[in-house]
Amino acid sequence: MKKLLLLTMLGLGGISVLAQTLAPVKNAPTDYVKIKNYGLLTLFEQDAEVSNLLKNDPELVQLTQKKLSALSTSLTDCKDAACLVTAVKLTDDDIKTVSNRLEVLYKTANALNRMVKSKLLPSGFYSLYKKLSPEQLLIKAWEQDAGSINYTIGVYAEGKKPNYPQIDSISYNIKSRAYFTLMYDASATLLGDIKGTKLFFEPAMQAALLYLQINERHDPANYEPMELNANKAAVTRVQTIKWADYPYSNILVPGAGPDNLTSPLSGEGMLRCRLAVQEYKAGKAPFIIVSGGNVHPYKTKYNEAGEMKVYLMKTLHIPENVIIIEPHARHTTTNMRNSARLIYKYGIPADKPGIVVTDKSQTDFIMNMDARCQKELNYVPYKLAKRNSETEVEYYPVEEAKQIDPDEPLDPR
Secondary structure, eight states, rough: HHHHHHHHTTTTTOOOHHHHHHHHHGGGGHHHHHHHHHHHHHHHHHOOOHHHHHHHHHHHHHHHHHHHHHHHHHHHHHOEEEHHHHHSSSOHHHHHHHHHHHHHHHOTTTTHHHHHHIIIIHHOOOGGGGGGHHHHHHHHHHHHHHHHHHHHHHTTTOOOSSSSSSHHHSSSSSSHHHHHHHHHHHEEEEHHTTHHHHHHOOOHHHHHHHHHTTOOOOGGGOOOSSTTTTTHHHHHHTTTGGGOSSSSSOEEEEOOOOOSOOOOOHHHHHHHHHHHHHHHHSOOOOOOOOOOOEEEEEESSSOOHHHHHHHHHSOOOGGGGGEEEOOOOHHHHHHHHHHHHHHHTTTTTSSSSSEOOOOOHHHHHHHHHHHHHHHHHHSEEEEEEEEEETTEEEEEOOOGGGSOOTTTSSSOO
């Protein structure tokens, strides 16, 4: 049980050294939001040797002071919200300065080298760069995290268009006078929170996290730690399964949100669950994975995966230890990706196919979804196999699914 607790604090698929290093403090929602979005920067904070190396580098010290000074000055000089926000973002020169310093600081067998080889590479969080040298992977990971910070600030402070505008846009009218007041208060609060920091990325990263918070966007923390809560019964049962007894490892059900704020689950969601139960009762797989976040409509309080679990248990009488929830996906592409993540994380055989069970329209979409995955994720997080029927297709996970998504702050990992 102690091992399970260790691994589940972050969900690192059996990489205990990372679980020790990146475990959220007291399970605070902000910890999960930070860790899932900014894996490298969290390591920078929590690896004592690396942190000291960065805190004592003269050029990075200078950058830290520059960012703190810009934040402080903005409170007296800025007359609009855009000016306040600009003061906390990372500029291209800031990002390049850090990249250059990491290249200089990285030495064979020093703290950065050990961190990359023992923690960063095994995590798979930056798997798109796995063919690079360790030094170059470190730099790419930094540049990804920096870009992710700026993306989040762009959407949730500057009001830029997110990937899915109908469900993920900013909560405020950025042109109103009240918004300037809000942003001023946010900057003043931020300065108080981080005025003593010695880490160059803290002003920008903490700004991004604060903007998510005041937009009530804590989605990455929902249901966490899942292995000790919503998925505990199923995760415990994984170890008991005789996989040879089943043709498939799992039955994946993508969510379908209702078109109103009062219905917990749509009719389509109910029907997909019933199709999945037919396959489960036929002995196709030992687990049903239900996938979907707090998605439709905008700012809904209902979670698709959570409500499908309730329906499966209360209406269709499926035992809790059969059901795995994936409560973060915001699109069919990430239904597939996030299911793959849980397969690796929970020790479900990755070389055994699963089946996606849904309606015909979505099955047709999945059969032709590779191009959209390439466009939005830069890779395809699954391999499709045989289409068994109008409502069912076989799939396999791929390890690239572990990659942090830098432009999806509500479902990064």
